[in-house]
Amino acid sequence: xxxxxxxxxxxxxxxxxxxxxxxxxxxxxxxxxxxxxxxxxxxxxxxxxxxxxxxxxxxxxxxxxxxxxxxxxxxxxxxxxxxxxxxxxxxxxxxxxxxxxxxxxxxxxxxxxxxxxxxxxxxxxxxxxxxxxxxxxxxxxxxxxxxxxxxxxxxxxxxxxxxxxxxxxxxxxxxxxxxxxxxxxxxxxxxxxxxxxxxxxxxxxxxxxxxxxxxxxxxxxxxxxxxxxxxxxxxxxxxxxxxxxxxxxxxxxxxxxxxxxxxxxxxxxxxxxxxxxxxxxxxxxxxxxxxxxxxxxxxxxxxxxxxxxxxxxxxxxxxxxxxxxxxxxxxxxxxxxxxxxxxxxxxxxxxxxxxxxxxxxxxxxxxxxxxxxxxxxxxxxxxxxxxxxxxxxxxxxxxxxxxxxxxxxxxxxxxxxxxxxxxxxxxxxxxxxxxxxxxxxxxxxxxxxxxxxxxxxxxxxxxxxxxxxxxxxxxxxxxxxxxxxxxxxxxxxxxxxxxxxxxxxxxxxxxxxxxxxxxxxxxxxxxxxxxxxxxxxxxxxxxxxxxxxxxxxxxxxxxxxxxxxxxxxxxxxxxxxxxxxxxxxxxxxxxxxxxxxxxx
Numbered sequence: 394x395x396x397x398x399x400x401x402x403x404x405x406x407x408x409x410x411x412x413x414x415x416x417x418x419x420x421x422x423x424x425x426x427x428x429x430x431x432x433x434x435x436x437x438x439x440x441x442x443x444x445x446x447x448x449x450x451x452x453x454x455x456x457x458x459x460x461x462x463x464x465x466x467x468x469x470x471x472x473x474x475x476x477x478x479x480x481x482x483x484x485x486x487x488x489x490x491x492x493x494x495x496x497x498x499x500x501x502x503x504x505x506x507x508x509x510x511x512x513x514x515x516x517x518x519x520x521x522x523x524x525x526x527x528x529x530x531x532x533x534x535x536x537x538x539x540x541x542x543x544x545x546x547x548x549x550x551x552x553x554x555x556x557x558x559x560x561x562x563x564x565x566x567x568x569x570x571x572x573x574x575x576x577x578x579x580x581x582x583x584x585x586x587x588x589x590x591x592x593x594x595x596x597x598x599x600x601x602x603x604x605x606x607x608x609x610x611x612x613x614x615x616x617x618x619x620x621x622x623x624x625x626x627x628x629x630x631x632x633x634x635x636x637x638x639x640x641x642x643x644x645x646x647x648x649x650x651x652x653x654x655x656x657x658x659x660x661x662x663x664x665x666x667x668x669x670x671x672x673x674x675x676x677x678x679x680x681x682x683x684x685x686x687x688x689x690x691x692x693x694x695x696x697x698x699x700x701x702x703x704x705x706x707x708x709x710x711x712x713x714x715x716x717x718x719x720x721x722x723x724x725x726x727x728x729x730x731x732x733x734x735x736x737x738x739x740x741x742x743x744x745x746x747x748x749x750x751x752x753x754x755x756x757x758x759x760x761x762x763x764x765x766x767x768x769x770x771x772x773x774x775x776x777x778x779x780x781x782x783x784x785x786x787x788x789x790x791x792x793x794x795x796x797x798x799x800x801x802x803x804x805x806x807x808x809x810x811x812x813x814x815x816x817x818x819x820x821x822x823x824x825x826x827x828x829x830x831x832x833x834x835x836x837x838x839x840x841x842x843x844x845x846x847x848x849x850x851x852x853x854x855x856x857x858x859x860x861x862x863x864x865x866x867x868x869x870x871x872x873x874x875x876x877x878x879x880x881x882x883x884x885x886x887x888x889x890x891x892x893x894x895x896x897x898x899x900x901x902x903x904x905x906x907x908x909x910x911x912x913x914x915x916x917x918x919x920x921x922x923x924x925x926x927x928x929x930x931x932x933x934x935x936x937x938x939x940x941x942x943x944x945x946x947x948x949x950x951x952x953x954x955x956x957x958x959x960x961x962x963x964x965x966x967x968x969x970x971x972x973x974x975x976x977x978x979x980x981x982x983x984x985x986x987x988x989x990x991x992x993x
Contacts, residue, residue: 463535471528478520485513495523502807503561508568515568518560526555542770549767556801562810570814577816584816592812601790602808604829609821612830613982616823617658619670621981622970623683625710629694629702631683631983632710634975635669637967639676644962645748646678646711648720650704652727653684654792656830656986659915660725662823666917668950675954677961678968680711682728686832686988689785694835696731696842697860704735708746713974718746721960725914726885729755730846733867733897738860740869749960751875751953753914754885757867757893759850763886764799769847777843781836789831789990799883804828824911833990853896867896875956876903877949879913880926891935901931902956905942906949918948925949 474494481491497504497519508515533551534544560566564574564582573581588603595601610616621635649669651657660681661669672679682703687694704722712718724732729752736750756762781787797804811817819825851857856864876894878887887905894901906913907923916923928942945952971977 464532467528467532467535471524474524475521478517478524482513482517485516493520495520495527497523503559503802506569508572512568515560515566518566522558522560529555542766545764546767549764553798553801556806559802559806562806562814564814567810567814570810573815581814581816585813588812588816588818596790599790602805603812603819604804604808604825605819605822607829610823610826612656612658612987613980616663616826617661617982617986618664619661619667619673619981622977623979623981623983624714624970624975624977625706626978626983626985627702627706628691629685629687629699630707631685631978631985632707633681633683633981633983634714634968634970635673635679635681635981636969637678638670638673640967641964642676642678642967644717644965645960646680646715646717646720647672648704648707648711648722649679649681650707650722650724650728650732651682651684652725653699653832654727654834655832656827657681657683658982658986659824659827659911661982662827662915665919666823666915668915668917671917671950676964678715680707680714682707683983683986684832685985686789686990687786687835688833692782692785692836694838696734696838696845699731699838700735700738700860704732710975712746714970715968715973717962719748719962720746721749721751721957722747723751723753724755725753726755726910727842729753730757730842730852733757733870733893734852734858734860734865736870736872737865737867738863740871741863741865747872748962749873749875749957750870751877752890752894753877754879754882754890754910755876755893756846756885756889757896758853758889759846760853760892761886761889762847763883763889765795765884766847768795769843771848774840774843774848778836778840781840784836786833786835787839789833792834793829793831796884824915828911831990853893868898870897871899873900873960874902875953876901877906877914877953878903879906879909881907881909882913884910888935891938895931895933903928903931903938904949904952905939916948916950918951921947923948925952927952 478494481494484491493516497509504519509519510516529551530548533547536544539547564570570581589600592601592603593599595603595607619635621633623631624634625632649657649660651660661667664670669679669681684703685691708718708720711720722732724730732750732752733755736747739745739747777787808819811819845851845858849857853867855866855868858865874894874897876890878885878890880887882890891903894903905926906916907925908916913923924944924946925948926939926942926944928938930938930941932938932941
């Protein structure tokens with residue numbers, strides 16, 4: 394706060410506050426005009442998407458009206474609770490305290506400020522919001538006659554609306570924001586508008602909310618700093634070989650196949666939480682695929698191209714680099730789906746070269762793939778394919794927005810409040826920097842993946858998918874496998890991951906970690922967080938597996954290292970990148986990982 398904003402008595406100068414609010418109003422008019430101008434030339438919400446949403450809620454409304462008795466009962470229950478809230482607040486004004494009709498869970502970060510409980514007005518606003526949210530959720534979840542998929546879509550979009558309508562998202566009904574507005578003389582609103590304009594500029598007219606500052610880190614300087622060399626590259630990927638940290642290393646190298654929906658360096662954030670560095674320190678020769686960030690020139694690349702130019706090309710390159718084709722290979726998320734497909738393709742051809750496979754939060758059975766399913770049906774996929782074919786790829790920020798919407802309170806609205814209402818810069822957080830460093834996806838490849846995996850669930854069927862002319866069958870994959878899922882994963886639900894693990898024929902060790910899709914995997918032993926569950930048996934039902942599992946403290950990394958130990962293949966002198974037949978191209982992390990996508 395500047396000196397002129399404070400009167401010297403601890404109170405804000407009303408004239409200064411008035412000037413700040415006037416500036417906010419002026420900047421707002423400019424913002425709206427600029428936004429509307431951009432929208433004339435920018436990508437807008439398609440008519441097809443709007444019609445799809447309209448049909449969903451028209452169907453809901455028809456079903457609601459078909460049972461007026463149930464609707465009336467729900468409304469009566471709502472009004473009874475609402476009147477109870479009013480009565481309690483009236484008694485509170487008279488000094489009589491009572492139990493709240495609705496209370497926010499302690500884990501709900503939106504209502505942590507003391508005023509939500511202590512101030513009668515904000516307590517009333519909070520309780521009526523929570524009551525309304527319960528009413529809407531109950532109404533859409535008790536409608537009869539809707540098919541299961543439609544029900545899930547309506548439930549998801551209803552929750553999105555409820556999250557957006559939270560009183561914490563508005564200046565007039567957020568006590569913490571009001572408090573900050575008084576403290577700063579309204580400067581927070583001016584700063585918030587500047588943040589908003591910057592984010593619109595970065596998004597080329599579409600709001601691209603920062604989860605951390607774009608300049609908070611630099612890949613190769615702060616992140617992805619484990620020493621290594623790019624030893625091979627093609628049009629889709631670079632292959633990084635990391636420098637050894639021990640005099641002796643395992644004979645069998647490790648090869649990572651990361652997802653191409655994000656940059657590979659989630660595996661190598663900073664030294665304290667780098668899985669790559671940890672494995673190098675354990676005496677492994679580690680290779681990682683770094684995918685390119687495709688543009689329209691790669692629109693025709695197919696899923697099988699990612700297989701041939703990805704893990705298959707990497708296996709050949711690893712053999713040239715260290716003289717070993719017998720590797721332990723790891724796939725993460727979508728990279729794990731590609732890995733399983735590749736192993737099935739190799740098995741159909743009678744090819745070896747893989748000693749074991751590890752799958753990190755990987756879906757192979759897409760029967761219940763989580764909330765991403767609400768975005769995938771024939772109508773929505775056809776519309777998306779049309780958009781992708783026009784551009785040649787799916788823009789990275791479009792996919793990132795979809796992913797963030799799955800946890801909108803944490804990944805959208807919390808930053809909306811912090812950045813635009815409080816006028817603060819987001820905290821520099823390495824994981825969130827990686828999360829907003831999005832990548833594009835080629836149109837043909839992504840359409841194949843969404844249609845064959847999510848929509849039709851063909852991967853689990855023997856011969857359901859053909860790659861490079863060969864029908865594949867996951868049941869032919871006989872290599873030992875290690876599956877890691879996360880208990881709170883909303884992208885690859887662990888029940889679905891467990892069912893997928895049973896599609897392979899080799900011995901399987903299934904591990905359930907704590908936390909979610911990222912933190913459940915990037916969990917260094919030193920932090921002693923989350924823990925994991927193990928069960929020596931693999932019954933068909935995942936809940937039966939969990940009921941018989943034992944919880945262990947710490948990180949699953951240590952259990953994985955024990956599982957890998959007999960698969961090391963003995964020890965050999967450490968290998969330095971360039972010792973073999975491949976000449977290093979450049980230092981890690983290489984060029985490909987630094988390629989920006991739309992809106993970066």
